[in-house]
Amino acid sequence: MSDPIIRTEKLGKVYDNGYRTCALAEVDLEIEPYTFSCIMGPSGHGKSTLLHLLGGLDRPSSGDVYINGANLAGMTSDQLADFRNRTVGFVFQFFNLIPVLSVLENVQIASMLAGMPDREQKERAVRLLESLGLAEKAVARPNQLSGGQRQRVAVARALINDPDILMMDEPTGNLDSTSESELLDLICSLHGKGKTILVVTHSETVAARSQRIIRIRDGRIVSAEI
């Protein structure tokens, strides 16, 4: 068995704005590279919190996250930003595209932040959009797209810097079933191309295609069968 690409040790998160919420406690988790895993559990039980901590979007209250053996806790905020830029790609439930930018520009964003030259940014983004069947939407604004199209743009944005890991938080939560199955096909093909994939989902359809289901209840992992 290879070294885990993601590993946590006694990971915990307490939110404290006014009153304390213990969102995550004592999470020990290992995820192998090139796997497709789902995180499932009822609403408000800490799934998003876990994904945010694994993706370096937030810092834990206790415990550690190791990605490729490196402890995120030891990183400065700049290093963490670079980690989010290159190592993980994040897709949110609510698409989260930037409305003043075109589809193409939304996809380019992360490569611009990585300091990639203009031409290369554009080439990559165009190629990605083509592979996702969105080539003719390149100059459109996000609000001119359907939900399914927007979510595919969000996936393209997450992939532009060719990250090892793709993290998605309820990516099909706002999609109809046709769009959901299209997106699921896309996720599977990305998995086939060597990405490690971690998806928070309520959808049994998505879960059925994954290799592993991690179940969370009250901020704790209750089962993580492989």
Next chain:
Amino acid sequence: MKPATLVLRNVTRRRSRFAFTLLGITVGIASLVTLLSLGTGLEKEVRKQADVLGAHLVVTPKGWCAYEQISVLTGETLPEAIPDADVKRIASIKGVQALPYLTQRTAIENQPVPVVGILPGPMEVFKKWEVEKGDYRLDERGVVVGHGIAKQFKLFVDDVVALRGKDFRIRGILSEVGNRDDLAIYLDLPVAQELYGVGDKVSFISVKVDDISQIDKYILEIRNAANVAVVSDKQLLKSVLGIVGAVGNALQLIAAVAILAACFGIINTMMTAIYERRREIGILQAVGARRKTIFSLFLAESGFYGLAGGLLGVVVGFLFSYAAAPYISQNEFTAFLGSEQTVRLFDPAITLEALSFSVAVSILSGLYPAWKASRLSPVEAISYE
């Protein structure tokens, strides 16, 4: 894509807010440019006029204030208070050359024009005037006019001008000398005295002395000879520059207040924008924007206000000062501010100064909002619907 693309799209996404904020900085910078362009070379201009007067000493009635002293240099109407007897006594002092002036005003085409009563002979020698057209002949019915007045009102030799209801023929037009002497009508002193009904009195006397090192002695002698005040050209210059400086300071204060208000406008706009866009800030951070990148993006946005508002302000400011100059110059206090020689439609030094100032204050105003934006956390921005 370049970061500038994002900045430009964001800065203009709320049209009316963008316009009003821009207007604020435009007004502020326009007032600064107006001030600078009207006031530029102000001091130089004052000194030049003092040179034109060509006097070592100026003899004025007792009790004149600085306001009236300015008028000696600007050629505005002055009260007449020194009698001919005093003029004669001062002129008879050895080593002293005295030139009496009576400054009054008339109107041509409803615009005020200085009328100056002089002694034609001594004045011509003293000022080294040259005649462009006609003759240098001032008498009962004849006047000469400065180059600028002739040009402005399209006056020619043998034209007739009415002064206080009496017709005078223009005998000559002086060559251009490039100062206020171009902007007056000159009358023989006794004729002017009679015309304006001032008896044998004059407004002031400009005095040139043979030996400048003995200046204090001459001042004493003049004071003994007549009941008058005597100021040296340097004192005159100093008090005039003092007043001009005070006017300038007041204008600067107005510009400063306008710019300060514009700064708060920028701060307000940026804070609102950051609140509205906190989710997008979170997205940028999630895809890898560092804190200083967020900081720079927002700072660039406020800097853009400074650049665009500054450019607009420079244009408006120059147009305004160009348009306002003729009106301003009718006021004694600000006579220098708008004299023809000082106002130019474009001045690279002022443009540069105003633009860099505009950008600098805008960036300064943007510092706090940009810092606030950079402190947002990616999750906070993304989690809430």
